[in-house]
Amino acid sequence: MHHATRSKRLIVALSGAGLVAASMLTGPASASVAADEPTSTPVPIATPEGQLMSYIVNAKHANAGQTRLVESAVKAAGGEVVQSWPQIGVVVAHSTKADFRADVVELDSGHAVDSVGASRTAAVSEGTPGTGGATANGQLSVGGWLAGQDVTAAEAVTLDPREGEQWDMTQIKADKAHEITDGSSDVLVGVLDSGIDSTHPDLAPNVDLANSVNCTEAGRPDTAAGAAEPTTSAHGTHVAGTIAAARNGVGIVGVAPGVTMASVKVVNDDGYIYPEYAVCGFVWAAEHGMDVTNNSYYVDPFEFWCDDQPDQHAAKEAVRRAVTFSTKKGVVHAAAAGNAAYDLANKTTNTSSPNDGTAVNRTLNSTCHDIPTELDGVVTTSSITQAGTLSSFSNRGLGVIDVAAPGSAILSTVPGGYALFSGTSMASPHAAGVLALLKSTHPDATPAQLIDMLRAQATDTACSTTTRGAACVGPVEDNSYFGEGVIDALAAVS
Known part of the structure; x- marks a missing residue:
């Protein structure tokens, strides 16, 4: 959407507590930089103590067991589980702890965390909804579908006004x-x-x-x-x-x-x-x-x-x-x-x-x-x-x-x-x-x-x-x- 309404914007000064070095995070990059390419410019995200921030924590494997282990690491690090998607091994977490990212890795007793990162540079504005640990049940709901319509040739098309x-x-x-x-x-x-x-x-x-x-x-x-x-x-x-x-x-x-x-x-x-x-x-x-x-x-x-x-x-x-x-x-x-x-x-x-x-x-x-x-x-x-x-x-x-x-x-x-x-x-x-x-x-x-x-x-x-x-x-x-x-x-x- 960046886009038509805000010109591809559709589309912090980073210092002090909460800056995490790359070496402190776990999980390999999904693509390596070629020998003749530069490293992309680092954008460290500040996470000051007491400021509510949002994080993505990925499990090494997409299953319920691994996801539960990641949830445990999130909670041990002082975070709250906002949403878990065991189907893909992804946990959304909130925390006010400056060292949350590093602590999740350190306290991952099940060795389930693949990668963790802040999902935005700004503080969470919407708050933390509900209680932690909500897991989607994956049930298919079709109650609202309209009645089926066969794909057939129309004899004539009546134009709408515009x-x-x-x-x-x-x-x-x-x-x-x-x-x-x-x-x-x-x-x-x-x-x-x-x-x-x-x-x-x-x-x-x-x-x-x-x-x-x-x-x-x-x-x-x-x-x-x-x-x-x-x-x-x-x-x-x-x-x-x-x-x-x-x-x-x-x-x-x-x-x-x-x-x-x-x-x-x-x-x-x-x-x-x-x-x-x-x-x-x-x-x-x-x-x-x-x-x-x-x-x-x-x-x-x-x-x-x-x-x-x-x-x-x-x-x-x-x-x-x-x-x-x-x-x-x-x-x-x-x-x-x-x-x-x-x-x-x-x-x-x-x-x-x-x-x-x-x-x-x-x-x-x-x-x-x-x-x-x-x-x-x-x-x-x-x-x-x-x-x-x-x-x-x-x-x-x-x-x-x-x-x-x-x-x-x-x-x-x-x-x-x-x-x-x-x-x-x-x-x-x-x-x-x-x-x-x-x-x-x-x-x-x-x-x-x-x-x-x-x-x-x-x-x-x-x-x-x-x-x-x-x-x-x-x-x-x-x-x-x-x-x-x-x-x-x-x-x-x-």
Whole structure:
């Protein structure tokens, strides 16, 4: 989400007690730095005594026994277990102890801790919810799914009032796809964002409230009535409209207007998506029958998370585990490439992170990634204009971008009406919508097969004139601006 509303911010002076040296933390980096590369610039996170901070503690193995051992180490070190995910061996903890990270390692009597790191540079603002040790039961809830709808050819398509303004749907041939099918309501798309306005007349028919959740309570799932509704941002509602605004004679129509959506709120009221929120969202999607997720954000507070920095590695590893787990459960993920006009294939420096404290002028290396968009199994989506050129703000990268989709001046739903937003945040939901159509027409396809189809069916698009940042490189079949091409909704249902 960093993004359209706050310009890829969507996107502390570090001294004194609580600074932890890399040698004091356990767990190997998931990727080593090449001999000819620099070490990324360290960003030590201060954890003063008495200040409530949030931490990610990863177990060496993803099982209940190892997770319980990690919980014991957390408690012995003076921390409180906020949420445990034994499915992936991840524990979210809070502590006011300056030396919590080092103490968790020292007091790990079961030798279960793989890595530990602070998940943000700022103090916890939401407090510690509930009591410690809450473990998700992993039960699949399907009570809120709408009645099944067969994928059949329609004899005629009746246009919604503002559908003629949706150039983006014409560009990806969604209008033609709708002559065949609007998608199946058996397909559930998780919108990991700032919440969906479930009362909006264009969205209400397709929102599954029973499978919606708020993950911003320190990373602990909150299913209270209204918890997954938007509070300070229209972003998630706009994204949801692009994916699946209903064909109901009102307003606009989404890419897949027949599919179902769940609101998975991962953006807090200050606009941050911390690692524990994202982990909660991906595991929730896996355990609640979702087929597709859309991720129009990068995980805060780092635009790029570097594996050779202990705090960043621990949080990045937790998100990676959550994405991998959900993929294995059958969920396919679309994500925004980012709005910094940056070449993701050639990272060198970054000046915007951490964005919840004092930013540092950082040197980057090949272990540094924008997450979740650069994680395995995630469709990285760049943004294009109505003219078909790369949007001036869009990130790019040879071998990084999978596909391109419309993202400039996109008309969609917002609480109380409709609005034009721009950003790769707006491109990604187009890809998520096409993935939902593919799942509708290929219900037994795996996430890898859906991604292969999406990429293969995309319209090859040759390099265009450089508008900002790095020049376009690569062949028409797969280049740094458009990846394997512009997504094609008609091909997905044909």
